[in-house]
Amino acid sequence: MPSSASASVSASVSVSVSASASSTTTSGPHSDLLTRLTSSESEVQLKALRELKNRIIGNRTKKLSFIKLGLVPPVAAILASKAQVQAQAQAQAHHDSNLLVQSAAALGSFACGFDAGVRAVLDAGVFPNLFLLLSHPDDKVVDAGARSLRMIYQSKLAPKCDFLQEKNMEFLLSLLNSENENVTGLGASIIIHSCESTAEQKALCHAGVVKKLISLLEGSLSQRDNSLESLATVMKNNVEAVSEFVGSESGRALSSVIELTKDRYPRTRLLASMCLIVIRNTSACYLQDIGIKTKLVHLLLELHDDPGQVGDEAPFAFSSLISEKPDLQKLAFEANAIDKLYNHLQKSQLYPKRFQGILLALADLCSKLESCRSRFLSLQALNLVSDALTHDSSDVRTAACMCLRCVSRSIKNLCAGNFLNEMIVPPLVRLLDDPSTSVQVAAISVIGNIAVDFTMRRSLFVQCGGVKQLVQLSKSMDSTVRLNALWALRNMMFLADNVFKEGIFMEFTASSLASVICDPEPFVQEQALALIRNLVDGCIKSVDLVFTEDGMILDAVGRQLQNASTDEIWIQGMHVLSNVASGTEFHKEAVMHQLIPQEDNGTQSFILKFLQSNESQLRTAAVWAIVNLTFPSSPGSFSRLVKLHSAGIVSQIKSMVHDPCPDVKLRVRTALGQFTTFGDCST
Amino acid sequence: MSLFWIVVHQLAEIEAMTASKKVITREEWEKKLKDVKIKKEDMNKLVMNFLVTEGYVDAAEKFRKESGTEPDIDLATITDRMAVKKAVQCGNVEDAIEKVNDLNPEILDTNPQLFFHLQQQRLIELIRNGKVEEALEFAQEELAPRGEENQSFLEELERTVALLAFEDVSNCPVGELLDISQRLKTASEVNAAILTSQSHEKDPKLPSLLKMLIWAQNQLDEKAAYPRINDLSTAMLEDPTV
Numbered sequence: 001m002p003s004s005a006s007a008s009v010s011a012s013v014s015v016s017v018s019a020s021a022s023s024t025t026t027s028g029p030h031s032d033l034l035t036r037l038t039s040s041e042s043e044v045q046l047k048a049l050r051e052l053k054n055r056i057i058g059n060r061t062k063k064l065s066f067i068k069l070g071l072v073p074p075v076a077a078i079l080a081s082k083a084q085v086q087a088q089a090q091a092q093a094h095h096d097s098n099l100l101v102q103s104a105a106a107l108g109s110f111a112c113g114f115d116a117g118v119r120a121v122l123d124a125g126v127f128p129n130l131f132l133l134l135s136h137p138d139d140k141v142v143d144a145g146a147r148s149l150r151m152i153y154q155s156k157l158a159p160k161c162d163f164l165q166e167k168n169m170e171f172l173l174s175l176l177n178s179e180n181e182n183v184t185g186l187g188a189s190i191i192i193h194s195c196e197s198t199a200e201q202k203a204l205c206h207a208g209v210v211k212k213l214i215s216l217l218e219g220s221l222s223q224r225d226n227s228l229e230s231l232a233t234v235m236k237n238n239v240e241a242v243s244e245f246v247g248s249e250s251g252r253a254l255s256s257v258i259e260l261t262k263d264r265y266p267r268t269r270l271l272a273s274m275c276l277i278v279i280r281n282t283s284a285c286y287l288q289d290i291g292i293k294t295k296l297v298h299l300l301l302e303l304h305d306d307p308g309q310v311g312d313e314a315p316f317a318f319s320s321l322i323s324e325k326p327d328l329q330k331l332a333f334e335a336n337a338i339d340k341l342y343n344h345l346q347k348s349q350l351y352p353k354r355f356q357g358i359l360l361a362l363a364d365l366c367s368k369l370e371s372c373r374s375r376f377l378s379l380q381a382l383n384l385v386s387d388a389l390t391h392d393s394s395d396v397r398t399a400a401c402m403c404l405r406c407v408s409r410s411i412k413n414l415c416a417g418n419f420l421n422e423m424i425v426p427p428l429v430r431l432l433d434d435p436s437t438s439v440q441v442a443a444i445s446v447i448g449n450i451a452v453d454f455t456m457r458r459s460l461f462v463q464c465g466g467v468k469q470l471v472q473l474s475k476s477m478d479s480t481v482r483l484n485a486l487w488a489l490r491n492m493m494f495l496a497d498n499v500f501k502e503g504i505f506m507e508f509t510a511s512s513l514a515s516v517i518c519d520p521e522p523f524v525q526e527q528a529l530a531l532i533r534n535l536v537d538g539c540i541k542s543v544d545l546v547f548t549e550d551g552m553i554l555d556a557v558g559r560q561l562q563n564a565s566t567d568e569i570w571i572q573g574m575h576v577l578s579n580v581a582s583g584t585e586f587h588k589e590a591v592m593h594q595l596i597p598q599e600d601n602g603t604q605s606f607i608l609k610f611l612q613s614n615e616s617q618l619r620t621a622a623v624w625a626i627v628n629l630t631f632p633s634s635p636g637s638f639s640r641l642v643k644l645h646s647a648g649i650v651s652q653i654k655s656m657v658h659d660p661c662p663d664v665k666l667r668v669r670t671a672l673g674q675f676t677t678f679g680d681c682s683t
Numbered sequence: 684m685s686l687f688w689i690v691v692h693q694l695a696e697i698e699a700m701t702a703s704k705k706v707i708t709r710e711e712w713e714k715k716l717k718d719v720k721i722k723k724e725d726m727n728k729l730v731m732n733f734l735v736t737e738g739y740v741d742a743a744e745k746f747r748k749e750s751g752t753e754p755d756i757d758l759a760t761i762t763d764r765m766a767v768k769k770a771v772q773c774g775n776v777e778d779a780i781e782k783v784n785d786l787n788p789e790i791l792d793t794n795p796q797l798f799f800h801l802q803q804q805r806l807i808e809l810i811r812n813g814k815v816e817e818a819l820e821f822a823q824e825e826l827a828p829r830g831e832e833n834q835s836f837l838e839e840l841e842r843t844v845a846l847l848a849f850e851d852v853s854n855c856p857v858g859e860l861l862d863i864s865q866r867l868k869t870a871s872e873v874n875a876a877i878l879t880s881q882s883h884e885k886d887p888k889l890p891s892l893l894k895m896l897i898w899a900q901n902q903l904d905e906k907a908a909y910p911r912i913n914d915l916s917t918a919m920l921e922d923p924t925v
Contacts, residue, residue, distance in 0.1 A: 113793070222882050
């Protein structure tokens with residue numbers, strides 16, 4: 001047969017193979033497994049257990065279908081019935097050990113890397129019985145029990161172990177002190193899974209766990225890896241544990257971890273570097289020399305090349321190394337990190353976790369340094385990131401947004417309109433509709449960034465329905481979504497022309513705007529007020545907008561200024577009033593109405609409180625409003641000045657002539673200058 | 684290991700001279716070699732490491748008795764590992780899988796690539812034995828779901844199933860899958876995975892030392908003429924041709 005024919009042959013075969021895969025079932029010769037597992041003859045049970053184990057190991061599809069067939073509870077029942085060691089004849093004991101080994105192995109396999117399996121095993125109530133196996137006289141049983149428990153502890157679903165209880169701590173120490181490698185490994189897994197709070201970290205340190213873990217660094221390959229990971233868990237954000245570790249054995253423990261970054265096993269190199277990163281990030285005084293920093297950068301970049309799990313985890317470790325640290329970002333840039341990560345990104349069929357990690361690493365790299373962003377953009381990496389916006393995995397979509405957000409901090413490229421194009425805006429707007437909230441929030445935050453300079457092509461955004469979507473999202477049930485949507489709209493409103501502002505306003509409606517100003521969450525209120533502030537900044541026509549529907553927006557602003565209790569809200573609200581006060585006589589009188597209530601019920605006007613505030617920005621905004629209200633060429637200014645005077649505001653402003661903040665001082669002087677053109681009404 | 688360092692040391696010395704090739708006589712060379720002390724126990728450990736890693740359990744046992752060198756692994760586990768390796772080499776893949784699972788169920792559960800290669804070998808054996816229907820059923824039931832999880836597995840699966848399309852496998856472009864070398868490849872992959880799971884290095888140290896020796900000699904060749912080891916099996920020093 002000519003070889004050219006083979007291509008079509010193999011293709012057609014593959015179609016039939018994958019098509020039938022989904023219809024694969026476990027009926028037929030294996031449906032009797034359930035019967036055999038519940039048989040009264042233990043010989044039959046043993047054979048069935050072994051068969052079950054061999055069928056599910058490595059085979060996720062089988063695990064799932066056997067879980068659905070209800071095979072986990074009978075396996076758990078066999079284990080539970082034999083877990084208590086009884087005095088018995090040797091032959092019987094041997095047989096029971098076999099049943100325990102096989103059932104524990106089967107349960108462990110169900111739980112291996114598979115949350116549905118972990119849940120099924122936990123639901124079968126067999127967890128405490130597995131612990132009983134650890135004190136079994138037969139080593140093989142101990143091994144099997146420890147392995148299965150380790151599998152369970154690798155899942156988030158495993159119950160937490162409370163180290164603050166003395167008996168749990170004793171138990172953990174007994175595991176770590178065991179001669180059996182699987183048992184010490186289990187101890188490490190329990191620490192990695194359960195240790196979260198500082199109190200728990202401290203309890204572990206006081207119980208001598210750090211010392212024990214350091215001694216395990218000398219152990220076998222797996223003990224070494226387990227120890228490195230546990231040490232990182234115990235030391236994370238815990239200065240006390242870090243200094244105990246660094247100081248122990250006069251620094252030898254630290255040197256041996258540094259040595260392990262050169263180990264021949266990639267996993268060990270990764271874990272050792274993660275341990276060092278935790279030490280660095282926790283205590284700024286260690287590992288600061290340029291040599292070790294450069295070494296870590298190069299090592300982690302090199303670990304990205306690993307095709308397996310290590311390569312999947314490397315970008316996350318890299319991120320934790322460089323995140324928020326411009327010096328390390330610079331080193332990474334010099335080590336060609338952008339190009340290297342970009343090369344990985346170009347590979348087809350990236351495993352989602354790796355894809356996500358690389359995008360996040362690029363985001364961190366571009367978060368602060370313009371040099372990184374320029375390199376990123378010059379590589380045309382934006383195309384790959386925009387493709388990632390439509391990826392199947394929501395984690396990848398979120399990461400792509402984060403990456404875009406950091407790259408779009410480049411003012412130069414922002415101004416050049418490099419992000420506002422057909423390639424990026426339409427998929428971003430579609431993500432506003434994403435079923436995952438974290439994707440929505442991430443997408444909104446990119447839009448907020450690139451919206452700052454929308455002067456050029458804002459029509460593209462409107463055409464895609466972006467404004468409509470954002471307005472909808474600002475009414476979301478989720479306060480984070482509301483916050484981000486308002487923030488994006490606020491940025492979009494910044495220096496926009498009146499037509500565009502009006503468009504957003506019509507979409508929003510006055511009543512909805514009034515209600516977001518009164519949102520239950522203070523940080524949403526602040527964004528809503530900032531949005532209004534940008535709306536009324538500039539031309540008179542846009543100021544008119546807040547007077548529709550009987551000025552309900554302005555009333556809402558006034559209410560917030562009266563009732564809210566944070567400087568941030570007051571600052572934004574005061575800027576709204578000050579902007580409105582720059583408008584017509586009608587506008588100015590409306591502001592006066594908010595500042596000085598008609599009926600004197602004895603309450604002090606809030607503007608007096610603001611003028612006396614410790615927050616200089618708030619004082620600035622307040623004085624600015626007064627300046628706008630008393631502008632000499634306006635006909636009503638004099639009567640307003642008289643009202644302000646009798647409310648005690650004029651004398652307050654006079655007392656501020658030596659304000660420590662230059663901004664405030666400048667405006668106070670302007671105000672005082674205006675007052676004098678009317679003659680000093682205080683005399 | 685020490686031999687390697689001598690050569691590297693020589694390299695460094697010669698580097699400093701830069702001039703034309705230095706000639707080192709046999710006498711000088713042997714004197715330098717004598718100055719290096721290599722502990723007998725270290726040599727023994729190297730030998731033991733080789734025997735254990737390669738799975739020569741009887742030889743390891745004998746060597747332990749004769750030299751007093753303790754292996755860094757329980758010799759009983761070597762027997763189990765060799766049984767698995769042998770089963771794959773003979774084409775009894777199902778048997779091999781069961782043995783690995785008895786040894787440590789984690790190995791195949793956490794090593795999707797190895798698991799796939801073993802299942803692929805099982806499929807190859809079914810095809811070799813002409814069990815076409817069974818082979819197809821096995822491919823659908825066991826291998827196709829793995830292919831759905833991983834694109835490269837799917838490609839390998841397609842290649843393997845293509846064997847069925849040819850009556851005369853000697854002409855088949857994927858015929859090498861039926862070679863005995865495919866079995867050996869799979870067997871050594873399992874062997875390595877078992878060793879790693881036992882916290883043991885998967886390759887013996889000796890061959891990499893020999894590789895280092897060859898590398899170092901090649902480096903030295905550019906700088907000096909010296910008594911070289913050309914035949915690794917005898918390790919005879921051969922006089923430099925000047």
